[in-house]
Amino acid sequence: MTSLLNQLNPSIKAFTVILLVCLLTFVFDPFTPLVYCLFTILLTFVCGKIAWKRYMLYFLIIILLSVGMLWTTLAFADEPNRPHDTMEILFWDIPKEDVTVALALTLRMLAFASLSFMFIFTTNMVHFILSLMQQCKLSPKLAYGVLAGYRFLPLMKDELNQIRAAHQIRGVRRANGIKESIQQYKRYAIPLLAGAIRKAERTAVAMESKGFSGERQRTFYRTFTVKWQDWTFLVGMLLLFFIIIMISIKLGYFSWYKGQF
Amino acid sequence: MINVSNLSLWFHEDNDKPIISNLSFQLDRGETMLLLGPSGSGKSTLTHCLNGIYPRELDGKMTGDVTIFGQSIHDAHPGTISKQVGVVFQDPESQFCMLTVEDEIAFGLENICTPPLEISRKIDEVLQMVDLIDDKHSVISSLSGGQKQKLALACVLALEPEILILDEPTANLDPQATQEFIKTIQTIKQKKSMGIIVIEHQLEGWVSFIDRSFILSKDGKCMYDGPLARIISDNKESVLEEGICLPKITKLVLTAAEQNKAAYISPPLTIKDTPSLVTYMDNSFLEKTIPAAHQADIILSASRVTQNKKQKRVLHQIDFDLYESSFVAIIGANGSGKTSLTKVLSGIEAPTHGDILLRQHPIRNWKEKLLRKEIGYVFQNPEHQFITDTVFDEIAYSLRLHPYSESYIEEKVHYTLVNCQLQGFEHRHPYSLSQGQKRRLSVATMIVDEQKILFLDEPTFGQDAASTLKLMQMLKERHAKGTSIIMVTHDMDIVDKYADRVLVLENGEIIRDQSPDQLWKDSDLRRWHLDYPTRIQLQQHLEVNQHDFAIKST
Numbered sequence: 001m002t003s004l005l006n007q008l009n010p011s012i013k014a015f016t017v018i019l020l021v022c023l024l025t026f027v028f029d030p031f032t033p034l035v036y037c038l039f040t041i042l043l044t045f046v047c048g049k050i051a052w053k054r055y056m057l058y059f060l061i062i063i064l065l066s067v068g069m070l071w072t073t074l075a076f077a078d079e080p081n082r083p084h085d086t087m088e089i090l091f092w093d094i095p096k097e098d099v100t101v102a103l104a105l106t107l108r109m110l111a112f113a114s115l116s117f118m119f120i121f122t123t124n125m126v127h128f129i130l131s132l133m134q135q136c137k138l139s140p141k142l143a144y145g146v147l148a149g150y151r152f153l154p155l156m157k158d159e160l161n162q163i164r165a166a167h168q169i170r171g172v173r174r175a176n177g178i179k180e181s182i183q184q185y186k187r188y189a190i191p192l193l194a195g196a197i198r199k200a201e202r203t204a205v206a207m208e209s210k211g212f213s214g215e216r217q218r219t220f221y222r223t224f225t226v227k228w229q230d231w232t233f234l235v236g237m238l239l240l241f242f243i244i245i246m247i248s249i250k251l252g253y254f255s256w257y258k259g260q261f
Numbered sequence: 262m263i264n265v266s267n268l269s270l271w272f273h274e275d276n277d278k279p280i281i282s283n284l285s286f287q288l289d290r291g292e293t294m295l296l297l298g299p300s301g302s303g304k305s306t307l308t309h310c311l312n313g314i315y316p317r318e319l320d321g322k323m324t325g326d327v328t329i330f331g332q333s334i335h336d337a338h339p340g341t342i343s344k345q346v347g348v349v350f351q352d353p354e355s356q357f358c359m360l361t362v363e364d365e366i367a368f369g370l371e372n373i374c375t376p377p378l379e380i381s382r383k384i385d386e387v388l389q390m391v392d393l394i395d396d397k398h399s400v401i402s403s404l405s406g407g408q409k410q411k412l413a414l415a416c417v418l419a420l421e422p423e424i425l426i427l428d429e430p431t432a433n434l435d436p437q438a439t440q441e442f443i444k445t446i447q448t449i450k451q452k453k454s455m456g457i458i459v460i461e462h463q464l465e466g467w468v469s470f471i472d473r474s475f476i477l478s479k480d481g482k483c484m485y486d487g488p489l490a491r492i493i494s495d496n497k498e499s500v501l502e503e504g505i506c507l508p509k510i511t512k513l514v515l516t517a518a519e520q521n522k523a524a525y526i527s528p529p530l531t532i533k534d535t536p537s538l539v540t541y542m543d544n545s546f547l548e549k550t551i552p553a554a555h556q557a558d559i560i561l562s563a564s565r566v567t568q569n570k571k572q573k574r575v576l577h578q579i580d581f582d583l584y585e586s587s588f589v590a591i592i593g594a595n596g597s598g599k600t601s602l603t604k605v606l607s608g609i610e611a612p613t614h615g616d617i618l619l620r621q622h623p624i625r626n627w628k629e630k631l632l633r634k635e636i637g638y639v640f641q642n643p644e645h646q647f648i649t650d651t652v653f654d655e656i657a658y659s660l661r662l663h664p665y666s667e668s669y670i671e672e673k674v675h676y677t678l679v680n681c682q683l684q685g686f687e688h689r690h691p692y693s694l695s696q697g698q699k700r701r702l703s704v705a706t707m708i709v710d711e712q713k714i715l716f717l718d719e720p721t722f723g724q725d726a727a728s729t730l731k732l733m734q735m736l737k738e739r740h741a742k743g744t745s746i747i748m749v750t751h752d753m754d755i756v757d758k759y760a761d762r763v764l765v766l767e768n769g770e771i772i773r774d775q776s777p778d779q780l781w782k783d784s785d786l787r788r789w790h791l792d793y794p795t796r797i798q799l800q801q802h803l804e805v806n807q808h809d810f811a812i813k814s815t
Binding site (some may be wrong): 126144146147148151154155159160163165166167168169170171172173175187191194195199200202203206207209210211212213216217218219220221222223231 | 309312314321338339340341343346347348353354355356357358359362363364367368369371372373375376377380381384401402413416417420442515578604607609610629630633637638640642644646647648659662691753768800
């Protein structure tokens with residue numbers, strides 16, 4: 001296993017994923033997304049250094065979801081054009097057409113998931129934002145705001161737990177029913193917001209004290225550049241996509257998306 | 262370097278009471294100044310003026326001027342002042358925006374457009390300076406409080422400012438981390454000729470190398486500008502009246518002198534100076550007045566309590582019996598499990614293993630409502646506990662959970678208000694109170710129902726001398742009436758003065774459970790990041806140097 005995927009430029013990686021997701025939406029047959037999905041997973045495992053246990057877990061969740069989707073699309077399918085052309089799945093006669101549509105939708109979702117996971121599991125969030133600033137000219141004001149917020153989330157969670165315990169000890173009953181729950185969260189909201197605003201203000205002052213003015217003119221300690229590997233990755237992923245389409249046309253599976261669902 | 266002239270500042274355009282009024286002073290190259298004043302006297306506001314946040318971010322108005330190297334802050338470009346004035350803030354959690362140590366230092370350098378190669382050189386340099394080089398690649402959230410403050414200092418030093426402002430940098434640190442931080446500052450001061458302004462409540466350690474003090478009064482006026490020792494000998498009443506914390510040793514000698522049990526040439530600021538400045542001191546003043554805890558009925562007991570969080574051991578095999586009407590202090594390094602212990606003992610969190618008995622019944626079998634009538638818990642942040650919109654309702658809240666008559670409740674609330682020195686604030690919103698008042702209110706809500714056990718998590722944190730004293734008096738009164746108090750603290754003088762029993766925690770285990778007096782006999786408390794109280798430090802110093810001015814009177 002190498003870490004080739006991890007070393008790619010995050011912006012280009014994100015662009016590639018988005019582009020391919022867009023292209024995949026035009027395809028509507030089970031074969032193309034299935035093959036593309038398998039290739040992506042293979043690529044992730046071979047060329048990426050990832051927390052594979054977590055990867056599997058997340059993918060399992062997505063598979064469960066897609067099985068649910070498969071069933072609902074089958075059960076609530078449109079009136080088929082050729083209702084007598086059926087196939088038997090688990091003692092159940094289903095029009096072949098419906099199966100194709102359902103499979104196409106489900107596998108498309110899996111292909112999207114595999115692409116997104118390839119990005120998420122091989123990309124450092126901080127590096128992604130830094131790269132967005134350097135390659136896509138994202139405003140530093142926004143970028144460092146997001147980074148500071150990213151640090152905040154766990155702190156907010158701790159604080160909510162604190163407030164919950166503090167209220168519990170005051171004898172505030174655990175909420176029963178929706179109305180009380182809403183009221184309870186309203187009570188949590190004030191100290192939580194007061195704390196968050198204060199913290200945010202402190203962070204802002206601290207950032208400004210370190211010379212941050214939100215201007216675009218700055219240097220970068222971690223520089224991200226676009227190298228030939230990045231372009232190769234983009235072109236390679238696109239080529240792979242078109243080759244799979246060619247094969248699928250050859251085998252007679254291919255069809256364009258015509259607004260079915 | 263810095264020149265402040267007739268500076269006044271208001272938070273609202275039409276408000277006639279300024280936050281700071283008519284301040285003028287100068288700070289020269291290499292000079293170090295202590296900025297003192299009670300809570301709410303405008304110390305932090307002044308800091309904001311000095312580093313260029315105000316007037317740009319100010320909604321109110323500002324008159325007078327601040328010039329830094331001849332340039333007025335009114336026409337300074339945002340971001341340029343930071344190259345000259347660096348600030349380390351109080352809260353270690355909220356002054357970073359990146360995830361790792363090196364990125365955080367790089368952030369500041371990137372802002373001022375330092376070339377990347379230079380950045381990596383400077384990162385190593387400043388990390389070496391604050392002794393954090395081994396943590397270069399660490400994630401910030403994994404650092405201890407003391408390390409975080411050192412990192413904050415490193416970030417600022419990397420920008421090579423001419424002036425360094427430290428805004429209560431050690432308020433959240435344990436005694437050893439505090440000493441280390443001060444030592445770091447001292448070394449840096451020797452290496453670089455920076456101007457330093459220190460805002461602090463705890464003056465120990467600082468006064469040994471900072472002579473000049475600038476004192477603000479409650480209403481934001483300049484009260485004094487000069488050597489600290491002089492105002493203490495000339496006009497100590499005014500300093501004490503304002504609620505300004507003096508070094509503990511100074512306080513000790515002054516109190517002794519008031520009772521004619523000490524005499525001095527001039528008030529000492531450090532323990533080291535004491536023998537040469539104090540001519541006579543009654544030995545009884547250095548002895549313990551609080552008797553050790555007596556064994557009474559056990560009201561709360563924990564046996565073999567263990568708590569794990571995310572597979573990490575927080576508490577381990579805790580055995581503890583709480584006797585009726587005792588005053589227990591829990592001490593230990595940051596992260597040793599002090600807060601977790603109080604939370605488990607008070608039934609807020611459940612232990613992973615082990616039993617906790619309250620009046621011989623397992624605490625988990627107690628009904629929440631009855632349990633809260635027995636145990637009160639004061640959180641570190643008082644605001645977390647406020648539920649209602651007025652001080653009166655806040656105190657009445659827990660009484661109203663019981664079928665008491667309204668007149669009884671009113672009587673009870675008024676009694677508590679007086680007790681907590683909050684009379685006259687009944688109709689104020691809890692959030693609008695001062696820090697000290699908020700703290701007292703949060704204690705008030707926990708004692709109004711005559712709870713027998715009261716837990717407090719660092720109640721004196723961030724408070725000035727006056728409010729600390731008020732709070733401790735209030736707790737002492739409760740204790741005298743039979744309430745058991747269990748308090749987490751970093752302040753050894755409070756432990757010494759009030760507690761009759763002390764628990765020392767290390768890595769989630771109780772490693773000492775004895776009277777404070779016995780603990781002070783231990784020769785090396787520093788291995789647990791602890792320190793000795795002032796009177797013991799003085800005794801030790803006298804013993805080592807064989808001074809014998811302390812005479813035992815009959």
